[in-house]
Amino acid sequence: MLVSAAEMLKKAKAGHYAVGQFNINNLEWTKAVLLTAQENNSPVILGVSEGAGKYMAGYKTVVGMVNGMLEELKITVPVALHLDHGSYDACYKCIEAGFSSIMFDGSHYPIEENIEKTKELVKVCAEKGISLEAEVGSIGGEEDGVIGMGECADPKECKAIADLGIDFLAAGIGNIHGKYPENWAGLSFETLDAIQQLTGEMPLVLHGGTGIPTDMIKKAIDLGVSKINVNTECQLSFAAATRKYVEEGKDQQGKGYDPRKLLAPGFEAIKETVKEKMEIFGSVGKA
């Protein structure tokens, strides 16, 4: 059964480790992440962006697929199904569809409006036992070939949002989605420290987990990060393994064109990446 992410992240914050949110794109992705979590006895969060939800034929399809897998694959570790960077409307759709956790990304609204909408969702989520992530300060990334640098969140605004009764908070600390550019300045630990001082027990979320050096990840966990989002890195390992299979001509040997064979190396590559991340985050054995 899907669970809210509130409890697992409270435990992670108290135990000084982080739980990975791995974004899913299709059946192979979902199965790879769930099996790796089970094999490593780790709690896990499945992230679904609005785009991925649409790609997978809608949120209800995703809920059906994930619930089916939990049962058929006998997954017993805690699993949350989480909307990633949800708009106000998408949050309601996912609550309705049966997600166990949502992120309302109101970071592009003026802070007053972000607070107002987050407050409303706190109430709705609490009634349903769904966990809620909010965001302050934008997280950069590539858009139309231009890489926007992440802007650092204002710790006081973080405190204002944290106090609304959300379960965990994403705060921009110079992190960005996708690959980091050569001239990236690194995470702002000064900002993270200031945020954690004001928000106390609140589990903090680090987006853009792909490509952040291990020492920075560990330092971020020391400073209160309890959830780390990873998306691009699984896509890169899936693509590399699939490319290798095709370049070696394996799809043209025997029944190598069978999707169950063609997608197998990519599937294994996702499992390997997820396992590596769980080890670095310290969530192995914490289910």
Ligand code: 13P
């Ligand atoms: P990456 O794609 O950089 O790993 O970021 C994932 C993320 O933060 C999803 O919200």
